[in-house]
Amino acid sequence: MKIYRARLLNSFLKQEKKLNAEIKERVIEAVDGILSDPYSGVDLKGNLRGYWDKRVGKYRIVYKIDELEKRVIFFDVDLRKRVYNRLKRR
Numbered sequence: 001m002k003i004y005r006a007r008l009l010n011s012f013l014k015q016e017k018k019l020n021a022e023i024k025e026r027v028i029e030a031v032d033g034i035l036s037d038p039y040s041g042v043d044l045k046g047n048l049r050g051y052w053d054k055r056v057g058k059y060r061i062v063y064k065i066d067e068l069e070k071r072v073i074f075f076d077v078d079l080r081k082r083v084y085n086r087l088k089r090r
Contacts, residue, residue, distance in 0.1 A: 002035040005071045012074040027077055030056045038065045038072050048087055062087060
């Protein structure tokens, strides 16, 4: 049961399009799981405080939780190193 609504930012959609079919399917399943329980991910620390991530193999889905709107905002999905480097530049 989905409790939260999704907001997929262009940065997330752009990277999601680049994924192969198998990883893309796993990412979609993970997004559904996050919408049911967004706190199942890991809250990030330091400069990335406020962001959460969820592992999908070698990939990371990065998102924020908006409790007031009951919405999860998806920022990025990519290999671990690349996703964190992009976030640090935001």
